Structures are given as structure tokens and as C-alpha cells.
């Protein structure tokens with residue numbers, strides 16, 4: 001059995017820890033690696049990276065891995081980790097902060113469909129102040145299709161994804177769960193102002 | 205009695221039936237739901253995953269409108285909207301600088317005084333007081349629901365205390381018992397169904413749903429009951445695929461709590477629009493002679 005030695009550049013690690021702590025509002029330094037979070041994380045098996053591992057990665061200053069790993073992209077925001085952590089660390093908030101940081105650093109999303117979903121949800125909210133599910137799903141599928149085509153001939157992937165969405169849409173229509181009237185708020189300018197003010201970091 | 209009401213986007217779209225049921229059932233309990241003026245989308249999970257400021261500011265606008273409505277309490281039936289709004293209120297009570305930044309943009313300012321209630325907060329108090337049992341005209345005898353809470357009713361990405369037990373909540377069981385049903389004990393009541401991943405990371409969400417369904421079936425449940433439109437839609441619309449993929453042979457109707465309330469109070473399935481489910485519900489209700 002071989003032992004690997006972890007190399008840490010303290011300067012890098014200190015600045016990364018500070019940045020993630022400021023942006024997520026979570027005290028990463030309180031983590032004592034008890035792994036209660038890991039035991040409850042529903043995507044931990046799939047991602048390989050559990051909340052405690054992610055925190056360790058940040059503490060070691062590995063920015064590249066911290067910004068782009070499966071937990072950041074597969075976290076389903078169930079808040080199990082945070083509600084069980086004896087030190088009140090909300091890893092879901094850490095994942096959100098890392099997503100924002102990755103975007104600012106122009107890191108390609110590891111799971112582009114997940115990014116497209118949430119981005120277009122917000123786009124749809126900004127258009128009318130409320131979500132119009134048909135518009136939202138249209139925006140989302142359009143972005144996925146464009147990406148796959150750009151990647152070069154991913155027609156099978158595109159067709160597969162569209163088929164899955166179409167299947168859902170058809171059964172929703174049959175069950176009268178597809179809504180065709182436009183949902184829109186009156187004071188849209190107020191929403192637009194909030195959106196313009198966004199993107200300036202954590203509440204500041 | 206009047207209370208403020210925030211339906212949220214899904215109750216005005218794919219889960220409109222839940223909106224209709226809430227109004228009917230609450231009126232029967234003597235509570236009139238007053239929808240707040242010109243409310244906006246709360247940003248749900250997506251706001252947090254894209255922009256922290258918006259995840260606080262979008263619910264804040266609704267909080268401002270509710271604060272100026274003159275009503276002291278607001279019902280938010282959707283778990284996701286409820287969670288986001290409560291978290292926003294909590295953050296703003298602690299961060300005055302952020303509150304001022306947001307308030308400068310709002311015509312109705314956030315004060316933080318309106319009490320945010322989940323649908324269970326209100327129903328459990330009415331079950332405890334005996335008011336629900338009083339309105340029951342048809343006991344749900346023989347019905348064995350697995351009460352499914354999901355994530356966002358009990359867990360928050362902030363330090364928020366709730367009246368129920370976080371790991372083993374029992375409020376929904378209290379309500380079901382008041383209706384004459386026999387809710388079962390099971391292990392997956394607060395597990396995540398992956399609704400936010402259903403469309404963009406389907407495999408993950410299907411595997412999470414499989415765990416939930418398998419346990420409910422193994423315990424002998426004949427239906428699931430939930431308060432969250434995200435969970436309801438996910439567990440209902442994708443159940444065929446989950447069952448196919450994971451070899452589950454029993455399908456379970458996924459009821460909104462308001463449907464069980466409504467049936468027990470004597471509403472017809474048509475009045476409650478129960479035909480808008482993916483997995484058939486009427487067979488079970490008819491078999492038990494509840495409709």
C-alpha cells in the first residue's frame with residue numbers, strides 16, 4: 001500500500017477558503033470531518049465527492065477541482081447535509097457559491113444541461129415576473145439543442161432529450177396540466193430593477 | 205377569518221388543481237385565502253443556484269407586498285416557495301444593509317412582520333383543535349397513505365426552527381388521522397425525490413424516486429400524500445418510468461393533502477379536479493367506497 005502526500009500551498013489555500021467563506025456565508029474552518037453530511041447526501045454515491053470531501057478540497061486550496069466537480073453540479077439542494085451538520089455548515093450554499101465563482105472564472109459547466117436549466121428558469125422569471133412553463137422549457141431545450149449542434153453532430157443526443165421532454169409535455173397536456181395563458185405581473189419594471197442589481201456577489 | 209395567500213407560479217400553471225383545492229378546503233374551515241397583489245416568482249431553487257442576491261430579493265418583494273396587506277399571516281402551500289420566502293425573511297432580519305439595498309427598489313417595503321405559514325402549520329393546528337374532525341362527513345376508512353414531506357418543508361439552508369421534528373416529522377400523519385385514514389410508518393418521508401433535477405439530470409431523479417416508491421410499497425401503503433407541487437408532479441408524472449426502470453410493479457396515486465381533506469369533507473372528485481393526475485386515483489377511492 002502506498003501513501004500519498006498532500007501538498008498544500010498555504011497562500012493559495014488561504015485565499016480560496018476566504019473567498020468561499022465570504023461568498024457562501026459558511027464557516028468551513030469549523031468542519032471536523034465527522035462525515036454526518038456524507039452519510040445523508042443522496043447524490044454522494046454517484047458523485048464520489050461528498051460535502052466533507054468538497055470542504056477538504058477547498059481547505060487544500062485546489063481551486064480547479066473545487067469549482068468543477070460532480071457534487072457542485074449534481075447537488076439537488078435537499079439541505080440534508082446542513083440540517084445534520086453539528087457545526088451548521090450548509091454545503092448546498094457552498095455549492096451555490098462555487099457555481100457563481102466558476103461562472104465568473106469562465107469555467108465550462110461540468111453538466112451543461114443543469115446550468116441551462118437554472119439559467120433559463122431565471123431568464124423566464126425576468127421576462128414576465130412569473131414562470132411560464134412552456135416558455136421556460138422552450139428556452140431550455142433551445143439552448144441544449146444549440147450546444148449539442150455546436151459540439152458537432154450530436155443529433156442523437158438532441159433527439160433523445162427532445163423526445164423525453166415532448167413525452168412529458170404530451171402527457172401533461174392530456175392531464176390538463178399544461179397551462180397556455182400567459183402569467184405576467186403588472187409591475188414588471190420593479191423585477192427588472194432587481195435583476196439589474198443582481199450579480200454583485202453575495203448580497204453585497 | 206382572512207389570511208394572506210401566496211400561490212406561486214406552479215399553482216397558477218401545472219398544479220392549478222392544488223390552488224383550487226386549497227381555496228375550497230380552507231373556506232370549509234372558515235378561512236378565506238386572500239391572494240396578495242401582483243406577486244412574483246420566488247426564484248425557487250434556481251435563484252440560489254445562479255445568483256444569491258436574487259434568491260433573497262425575489263421573495264423579498266412578495267414579503268413587502270404581504271407586509272403592506274394588513275394581514276398578519278400568509279399561507280404558502282408550495283414547499284419550495286415557502287422555504288425560499290422564509291429564508292429570505294430570516295436573512296433580511298439579520299442583514300440590514302441588504303434589506304436597505306433591496307427596499308430602495310421596492311414600492312412595498314419589507315418590514316418582516318408577516319408570519320409565514322406552511323399548509324401543515326395551519327392544518328395541524330386545526331386538527332389539534334378538533335375543527336378538521338368536525339368537518340369530516342366521510343371518514344377515509346381503509347386508506348393507508350405514506351405521508352411524504354420531501355426536503356423543503358422541514359430543512360432550510362439557514363438556521364430556521366420549525367415546530368415539527370426535522371428527521372421524523374409527524375404533522376401530516378396527525379391531519380390524515382383526523383380524516384380517518386391510517387397513515388403508515390416508513391423510512392423515506394423526508395428523502396429527496398430530485399424534482400429540481402427531473403428534467404436536467406433525469407437519471408439522478410429517477411433513482412431517488414425509486415428508493416421512495418419501493419419503501420412505500422414494501423410498507424403496504426396504497427398511496428402517497430404530499431403538500432408540495434414539485435414532489436407531486438415529479439412522483440406522479442415520472443412514476444411510469446421509475447416503475448419500468450426499477451421493476452416496481454405497484455403504482456401509487458400521489459395525492460395532495462387537500463385532496464384527502466376535500467374527499468373527507470364531502471367534495472366530489474370533479475370539484476377537486478382529481479382527474480388531472482397521471483397515476484389513476486379514482487380506482488383506489490372507488491374501491492374503498494370513498495367516492
Ligand code: SF4
Pocket residue numbers: 030031032033034035036037038051052055084085086087088089
Ligand atoms: S457534517 Fe459538518 S462538520 Fe461533519 S464533515 Fe460534514 S460539514 Fe464537516
Ligand code: SF4
Pocket residue numbers: 037040041042043044051071074075076077078079080081082091092
Ligand atoms: S444539499 Fe446537496 S450536498 Fe447537501 S446533502 Fe443535499 S445533495 Fe448533498
